Amino acid sequence: MAGAFWCVVEDDRKGMPKKVMAEVIGEAARLGGPVEAVWLTDKATDEGLKQLAGWGAGKVWLLENAGLAPYRGEVWVPPVAELAAKESPKAILAPVTSRQREFMARLAAKLGVGLSADSVSLAMDGDKLVATRPIYAGKLLSKATWAKQPWMATLRPNVFKPADAQDGKSAPVERPSLAIPAAQMKFVERREEASTGLPELTEAEIVLSGGRGMKGPENYVILEELGGVIGAAVGASRAAVDAGWRPHRFQIGQTGRTISPKLYMGFGVSGAIQHLAGMRTSKVIVAINKDPEAPIFKIADYGIVGDLFEVVPELTKEFKRLLEK
């Protein structure tokens, strides 16, 4: 419907929306709605559609076509732009993920509207939407507003309050008749990363990060063990990645991943500005470092000045003990 808040669905590529969509839908509802989901997929499931309704989508625009997977900008943008021209949404929101980041930028260019990427707050100011986003390595916050609708923004995961899921709700599903263009990009293959068995860095509620204090690649196993006990992802600082101890995909910071977990724990991480840029919006920050002068203590909620090689095994033991209770 005209004036709706569209939420572009990020899914698990198996027919289920990712749980970050609860945050996007929840925010769209808080901003006044009405909330509509727009789902581009090669295969949706009934369960997935129910999930979107349960989070609060009043309608689902379902674009289901084999050509839509894997994501390619030149295939996704035209049908959504055509639908937007017909339906005149007030806003288009999506979570920050690898494909939404690119898709939203391309769609904004196609529609000729502004995009606020990696927003950490959205608020109505009269009849205008104002986005807040970190800039300059998170050293400042920038507030921005749009010249016209639809207001387009991507939302940093784990920052916005998720909608509560309600059982038994359903929403009308519309399958608009839209031309899906042929792809220019030919899909060759997908190479899976060796699984650590731990959550994805940007999606995890708890992240453990190992810095130069880890002393070598062989020692990350103690963080992975702790991560396995409490369900945490394990990341690294730039110093550790540049030393070749961890692959780049594990880097947290300005030239790595931006994370915003409920709990961040840094082990032997000094807290260089470029690392802080990637984790300073974490809700609770814990620092474990031998050096009491390490800058990370300035932003930490809790700190232990000590040897991580003593602290980590104790933490693992303590959490194990509690879980057994």
Added chain:
Amino acid sequence: MKILVLVKQVPDTATQVKIGGDGKQIDTAGITWIVSPYDEFAVEEALRIKEKRGQGEVVAVSLGPDRAKETLRSALAMGCDRAIHVNDPALATADTLTTARALAVVIKQEAPQLVLCGRQAIDDDMGAVGAQLAEVLGWPCASWIMEEAVDADAKSVRVGRQVEGGLEVFELPLPAVLSAQKGMNEPRYPTLKGIMGAKKKEIKDVKAADLGLASVTPELSITKLEALPARPPGRVIAGETKDAVKELVRALREDAKAI
């Protein structure tokens, strides 16, 4: 093969940034400027493509004020052949789309087979210009690429783009836009010879009017910059490791309710 690389001048990460008098831009006094790190990966990759093919031209392009010339000089010192500087006060408040539109005109004039840029500039961290440029040009694009291989005829490029949990490999017809992710290469340091040689290389100045951009109205405007809200002071837990860990776990569960 002609390759165009987009580079942006940004404040050094370690530089302190202060809000300027108008409250909408930073105070640039005393700032150390660098080439945005991701753009260096793009420059390096462009140079490697040229070197591998044994021929071609790499053109560096930057949109920015007078000082952005330093960034173009750095790209020339690394080995780019010539540079184009889009320099116009009318573009001072350009948002990503305005920037993409301006650069698209340059690209149409230059007609390269490949455009490379960094995955994002580390000042405003929008990460949108590459993709928007592709949309304006109607070209395919791949973001956050970790590897590339241009085919012998320079008709297509095979790329691996980083996604959650893996790498997706695609073949793109050229021309195309690619944005570089860290890890795809190790950028070279300019040699003394490169630095000296860069002084003689051409930097062409371009104004908004040269690009047919009469008036520039950003679609997204900054209304205000703000300092970060202060975090409440933290608590250092002292004592024997065992006791400190016990107390930390208790505090995380009961006080912070973080786990």
